[in-house]
Amino acid sequence: MGIHSSREKLCSLTEAVSRIENGSIVAVGGNLSAREPMAIIREMIRQGKRDMHSIGGAHGVDIDLLCAGGVLKKVQNSYVGFEADFGLAPNYRRMVQEKKVIPLDTDCVAVLVQLRASVFGLPFMPMKLVSGTDILKLHPEYVTMSCPYTGEKVTLVPAVRPDWAIIHAHKSDPRGNVKLYPPYFADLLAVEASKNSIISVEEIVSEEEMNEIGATIPYYEVTAVVELPYGAHPTSCYPDYTYDRVHLSEYVSLGNRGEEVFKNEYLGKFVYGVKDHEEYLELVGGEKRLGELKKWNESDETWQRLLKEEVSAG
DSSP states (O other), rough: OOOOOOOBOOHOOOOOOTTOTTTOOEEEOTTTTTTTOOHHHHHHHHHHHOOOEEEEEEEEEHHHHHHTTTTTEEEEEEEEEEEHHEEEOHHHHHHHHHTEEEEEEOOOHHHHHHHHHHHHHHEEEEEOOOOSSHHHOOOOHHHHETTTTTTEEEEEEEEEOOOOEEEEEEEEEEOOOOOSOOOOOHHHHHHHHHHEEEEEEEEEEOHHHHHHHHBBBBBGSSEEEEEEETTTTTTBBTTTTTHHHHHHHHHHHHTTTTHHHIIIIIIIIIIIIOSSHHHHHHHHHHHHHHHHHTTGGGGGHHHHTTTTTOOOOO
């Protein structure tokens, strides 16, 4: 990990993202439709970032949008899609088929072990034998060997040290001590393994309050912090708000209609068509819609209504 000793980590979204170099390996936080750093991702697209390599486990709209925005050249994730709700990720799939994006298919355990090797300062680490799939064919750098103690077959995977981790969390103080509520997914490991990290948060709190609630990520692992309420939208940030199923439905529907439609009607509207995160929030429904998502835990009836709203991803 990098050591970042500055006492002041707060900066604007534009400034934070401007530090990410083209061609970087980026560990993207969150999982599937939960707590993905969407505001950071939209800014990466607006700034024209290119030739990047993502690494992570099971993801959805974040990786799909990065592909559609032309940011990613390689995708090293175990899954990219919208689960049983809306199916495959349309932009990712199309760009892989058109050979615009190189898929480095892997599994969640391998990603975690590779990041953990970096944290431990090791060039590689063993894991349970990878078998029954084509993962070893797709990754010739993975090596199978016999354990010198038990004779058991194991797979060795090389360390991966991302240049940047980008995650969305709940709270931070100005110094960069971050509070992240579970589930953590691979976020803590990604931040610790990476050279640098940008963390967007729902709220900036005082150092005194952070001392009371206890930081999950220490300031010295953090390069920059940006205060971005609803910075995970349209994914969830539990317990603060649930994911926006209506918005995700529109996203997938436009993606399924092809590159030009998606570029004009989604990227043109929700990414390039707004100057900042605040304008984006107004465009997706403002406080009225966001307030509805925030009330998800008021009752069983409320969350069931929000997650069963009539949608179409055709």
